[in-house]
Amino acid sequence: MKIITISREFGSGGREFGKRLADILGYAYYDREIINAIAENRELNEGYIEKILENGLLNNYPLKFGRTFSYGTVMAQHNMTKILVEQQKVIKDIASKSNCIIVGRSANIILRKYNPLNLFVYADIKSKIERCRKYGDDKELLSEKELIKKIKQVDKGRARHQELLTDIKWGNKEGYDLCINTTGLEIKELAPVIAEYAKYRLGGNYK
């Protein structure tokens, strides 16, 4: 199978990029679907899992919450471990089924032995704020300061998630085949160009 993983900074257009790339190449596309699949298997609330995955699995709970919080923490971490294991199974399952693009969820690391093409999508902070304002769910609720904080927090969670699996740091170019700066670009125009690169790297058989 041909596998493309897309890691991305929050607000850089990685999800749209992944979808368009999948369309052009005729690949299956996954991001939140993976989470849904896990949720189905584990009968856990999807939003809960989503939150855990975005925040990382070994989140350091602030000590100031004191002892009363400890049992909850232990349970949360227990659930997190289960989710991580399940997530890996789902990702490997997906990758074995058909050519696919997987956005996020450290799929670049989880699928390493299948030799995926690993892309990283990033942008400058101004561009990410603009994108969040345009497409984000909570675009009208957050101040600029809050938005910047959110962007940083989400990316920190992603970095932490990858840290559980490998020493290769999230976002360091060494871990990717191509790092794409989307600042000021239309994803719609960028995707076909990068699709050509993907074809060169992964070889024939496209619709």
Next chain:
Amino acid sequence: MKIITISREFGSGGREFGKRLADILGYAYYDREIINAIAENRELNEGYIEKILENGLLNNYPLKFGRTFSYGTVMAQHNMTKILVEQQKVIKDIASKSNCIIVGRSANIILRKYNPLNLFVYADIKSKIERCRKYGDDKELLSEKELIKKIKQVDKGRARHQELLTDIKWGNKEGYDLCINTTGLEIKELAPVIAEYAKYRLGGNYK
């Protein structure tokens, strides 16, 4: 003018990549030529300038050389500053003449206000060693350990050179439009694909 700058890790094939890209796009190509031009203007020995530029301009000379070395150090730093200024002039001059590709010499920073397309070319250490063995001038003279040391030293010099001009760190993806991992790739096959990306970014008028 359309300008592409290529920054690259030593041994990653950046120079060959730049030449092939220039060929495909019909752009003028520069790397060592810049140095030659400086040398001509300043009537300084080319090898000397090359060495200074590779090692960075404000190299910290070891104190153990003692006082007798101090005058030389001061003079060397004086010359370095002159060379840096001259180098910037030459690079700006080149960029104003025709569409061009400039490899190295912090041209991405020097030409910032002309909005160049900035590429970074890198590879894993194994791949860089192989490339040095295949194409390097001193391939048969250095042990693997010495070669790794050389690779690191050259890149350190490049990072230091850029440090003189900007806070943007050499090799951090944020400073580039596209970061290209050449590990295991044939530059000859990679270049036409990236040329398509360059056309998309810089627009029409190619031979």
